[in-house]
Amino acid sequence: MAKPDYDGPILEIENLSISFFTRLREIPAVMDFSVSVRPGEAVGLVGESGCGKSTVALGVMQDLGVNGRIVGGSVRFKGRDLGEMSSAELRHIRGNEIAMIYQEPMASLNPAMRVGRQLIEVPMIHEGVSEAEARARALEVVRDVKLPDPERILKSYPHQLSGGQQQRIVIAMALMSKPSLLILDEPTTALDVTVEAAVVDLVKGLGEKYGTSMLFISHNLGLVLETCDRICVMYSGEAVETGSVTDVFDKMQHPYTQALFRSIPLPGADKNSRPLKAIPGNFPLPHERPKGCNFGPRCDYFRGGLCDAGDIRMAAIEGDDRHFTRCARFAEIDWHAPIEKSDTTEATAPGKVVLKMDKLKKYYEVAANALFGGGGGTKVVKANETLSFEARESETLAIVGESGCGKSTFAKVLMGLETATEGQILLDNRNIEKTPIEARDTQTVADVQMVFQNPFDTLNPSMTVGRQIMRALEVFGIGASDEERQAEMMRLLDLVKLPREFADRMPRQLSGGQKQRVGIARAFAGGARIVVADEPVSALDVSVQAAVTDLLMEIQRKQKTTLLFISHDLSIVRYLSDRVMVMYLGHVVELGTTDQVFSPPYHPYTEALLSAVPIADTSVEKRHIVLEGDVPSAMNPPPGCPFQTRCRWKSEVPGGLCETEVPPVRDLAPGHQVKCHLSQGMLDRMEPVIKIAAE
């Protein structure tokens, strides 16, 4: 069927309101939302979780489930109201003219259907083409999304592909019918940074090639800057600011947008001299929204009587291109006023060495066929290969790397959940690498503690917060009586800045950030001296991240804790760590102070990693390095240098040395180690990846 030509806006959403209906009440999820997408334009939809951005996407698709309903406004696609279409007409539009790319590629692909089947289905439904023709189209599109060996890919099942490959298949599926609008719902959140960079690159390229309009939903401002022309910031169900990317990034006109930018670690932020500014308070629940401006209670510019008087309309900003803000005071606020000087702190000098790793190795033996046992023999997975470093008192050492690089294995070995294969871990000059956690004495257990990634799963759902902290105190043998422990627990709640009433609450009554604070309180219950923070903020929203990070820093300063900060987010690592260790496939490829690692000379992997991280700052210029392919499997690592399969500098090393020998650890400067074959001359010629343009 031919797609009619149309030259107005592809998508016009006008005053859209969507509510979900439960037995108790109507829950408004999106209110008075307007945005339009012109042909070839990419519009970013940004906001924290729960702000209604995914609901908007499903509203466009008219797929709100049994409980959801559009209660006001309209969604027009190429001038036709989607809400008035019959289900047959909608089916014709879905997948054909509007296609969607989802957050979790694994869950979005049918596990029991070959990839090829899932792809060729699309043109067969919408254009009625023959199977052979559809297959030819699928091959072409799979080649377009830069997947190797398309024939084999089409014959495989989704679980046989890596996360990045799966996401490319989802993108290919969306492009099968050459849609005029692509909705991307957090398309890269589940992927590693270097894979994310490659996928974003691909989406941008394809958008230009096919002239597709895009609605890009993300919580990552940097990503939106890299991909979109226009941006719409959402807060608690409303659009608070829309405009072109440059207008919103450089001339923001809404306090929430401003607060959002101030709470993310941009280059130049520093934990001591320029700390992040967290947004105070919590996100309002849909049925507890305040009167007037939703952001009012958390806003620095709030003025009673004006901001909470009644509904606030979107207002246009003179002189800018379609730039709107939902703020009653935007004209009065001085948007260029410098950030109020928040408390700066003195950098604490690192103390004596408390933890020392010496050539630590952790190998796993896995049966080639775990489910049905035996048969294929065993394989050795080298999860950690000769790790050596020291960590000092009150120092923050960041461990950076993508999934599968061995950073979590290292944490497990340190905690005693696994024992080391070789090498030693010295805690105050005592060897603990062979002592599993059950055999460790209470003091050692209390000394080395962990803050976990996902605060939603790590608290016992059927125990009060206070009880859980008390339990930790009991285990660590702190306090002689329950009264003493009770007092200690209250002190810990104060320490993590939670109100004392929270002691009697259940975890489900807490928000993500509050839960993570409980996790931190528990970790510090025994006066931990070494805390392993495994991606402690990656599951939290940006505005909360800053507050939790600050809290960790503050406790660290007070208690002289050694913090091992495991993360894949280089922006936050740059902001808070003293030293950085970069890992790849079990190897430490680079180790040095933050300045040394973030400026040239780099290890080629660090260079690519830095280039992959999206930065939400229009004044930053970044060199564009995209890594090909995926991280090799740790079951079957490449010979020689672990990074040689993706390294862009490989040709600079004579004699194919990279393919045969694991590079030695070299000292480039005091305290700066790199595991690379590149000659000193080559390393010296490296240019910085990130440049901040002079203003």
Add this chain to the structure above:
Amino acid sequence: MAMFILRRVGVMILTALCLTFIVFFLTNLYPNLEKLAKTQGNFRMTDEEVASYLGRNGYLQPMPVKYGQWLGVVPGFVIEDQDGVTRGHCISQDTSPEDAPRFCGILQGDWGYSTVFKEDVGHIVGEKLALTGKLMFWVMLLMVPSALILGVLAGMREGSRTDRTLSTVAITTTATPEYVSGVLFIAVFASSAVGLKWFKGTATSAADGATFENFFLPVLTIALYGMGYIARMTRASMAEVMTAQYIRTARLKGVSFPNIVVKHALRNALIAPFTVIMLQFPWLLNGVVIVETLFNYKGFGWTLVQAAGNNDIELLLGVSVISVIVVLVTQLISDIGYVYLNPRISVT
């Protein structure tokens, strides 16, 4: 794949050996043997006579030796009587001791002699298994498709009116035991109580030639009971699959609802009920005891009851061997089928 099947067959043989040894041990306990001696000889035997009868017939040998002989891996016993007659495990009335083979156990195809039916156990078991097989076949043919249809229809729109109606039906049938539904069916469809004499209340004649008239009631009775269970499993699995993200993907790809159900959801939804369906085989084999007795259909379950009730040791052993094999083989098939249904599981 071949390696996997080979390994599973090895495990199966081991399991079969263990299970049959347990049954052998229990049936060969002395009180059982004493009862056997008295039924075979006369009921007024003294303890000495019982002992000498058992000794003559080789029952007093050590348990592992007897098990080995029954299995056919230990040479059958040969005992010379006081009166000069040579008796042996492998010697029957019409073979002379010289011609008798050394080994005769189930491995040689000699399953022993049934004291109830006065016939070779192998012959009885084969015949009865065929009869129950026929019943099972028709039950499966009726039960599985109807259960799947019921489950899929109920599960594809969770909470809808169709779902609630079909779920009620499924729960009712599962909650009604066969001896209740069987009796009800006979009363309604076969007796003069209601007057609808559509079917026959007995299935004895079905052994020679099954017709709709004489065979439908027992088949329906069993099928209904099993159907509700499978339908509930299918419904739960279907309802879960329908909320999966890949179903949303299919919907937003523009796939029509019938196609979503058939092409995208069905295969995923069948993975869990498949195991349950395969578990119905062993249940059918022995669980049909009630129905076979009720409709007087002389099948495998009926034979088991007869053997157990009459202390027919060799028949009981034969029946249990077959049961064990049927259970293990169906489970093997179920595992292999699982691999084909669920591409995420691989055996190679």
